[in-house]
Amino acid sequence: MPMHAQIVLFDGFDPLDAVAPFEVLYAGGVAAGGELTVELVTAEGPREVVSGTGGLTLRATAALDPARPGLVLVPGASGRITPPDGGQAGPPDGEQAGPDDGDQAGPDGATIPVLLARALTTGLPALLKTAMENPRITVTTVCGGSALLAMAGLLEGRYATTHHLGLDLLDATGTRAVAARVVDDGDLVTGAGVTSGIDLALHLLERELGPRIAHAVETLFAYERRGTAWRNTGPEPAAF
Template identity: 75%
Template sequence: MHAQIILFDGFDPLDVIAPYEVLYAGGTASGGALSVELVSAEGPREVVSGTGGLVLRATAALDAARPGLILVPGASGRVGEPGEVPDQHAGADEWRPDEFIPVLLGRTLTTELPALLKAAMDNPDVTLGAVCGGSLVLAMAGLLEGRYATTHHLGLDMLDATGVHAVKARIVDDGDLVTGAGVTSGLDLGLYLLERMVGPRIAHAVEELFAHERRGTVWRHQGPAPAGL
């Protein structure tokens, strides 16, 4: 099993590093049953995050045809006002470290990323994951209409406005789409995906190694609807 974690200009480092470390440790604990790499839509390159200019290197181009997991992080920057419309026409070379998060997320739509994510969603052998604003990237690309997903609590209304069934939960499992809420949920998302892909014993071992227990109930559109709460 292979996991590809996407980097784009202005990405949030914690959205990337938390699931990367979990999945990497899971690969080690499983004797190599899982591998993970950092990728970008453009191919191998140095990618600048939205946090203090921290740079991570994408070692390969995103391969939408490769079976496994593809994970989309959110962005790090200034918090935009509710309802702010992303500037989707600004070029990537205009990125600044003080950009508003909605602008950074919207700028991904000017790259090859939406087409690659569409191809990945059409691939029955791929599971898509997203942390925080990564769900908004997918939603703004028109890929989540009618699906169940979550994102950072400040972005739930925006998610709902794109035709997504926005769920206020830490992790939402919608089959081949698994999404996490705020930035620290990337750790829990990674552990849940590890359990799904490799098994609960491996996920539990990584939990113990990281001294972290996954929080909350994973939300699924199953069972009776709650009443009287």
């Protein structure tokens, strides 16, 4: 049976976080003769989902299924890091939050911390918790997607990365933050800033379908991966 990738959308998501991995994984599935399929999903089921970038809307075709083996990818949000007046934007009800990339206003002018906090009030955190407990699923994130998981209390003790402005948030939630472009912690694979979604998806293709498939997609997209995927293996490097 082909591997299936579920890319999760929520109101205010960052389009590049979702679309770049979608294209890479889809192309990998084609190169592998249909051995990988990709779908856009939400916690609520099929619906139109408004991103945080200029009102761009994508349609999710299914509900996130935490029992379905394969990959689950969580993007970050797109919006202002702080309000236009320079004040501190606190998420609703004192929820802890962290930044993603970008500085444009999200839906209804919301900041990124507010958008991530809103996602936490939906059924998404419970579904992601179930997915992370499923040994047949690898949960992956791009940019602020790992911040969303951390804010939901799902990354304590795990190695992960996010946009460089959000690394302190990961530390504050008990996550072992790593300043790397892609961090592979087994059944949790995380990417840093938004464009790292391409690198993360290529790493997943190599890991799951082999280096020849990943290389074919790199060649098709005229793109070479940046950085080394960090894993907690090998000797501890000496200080330079």
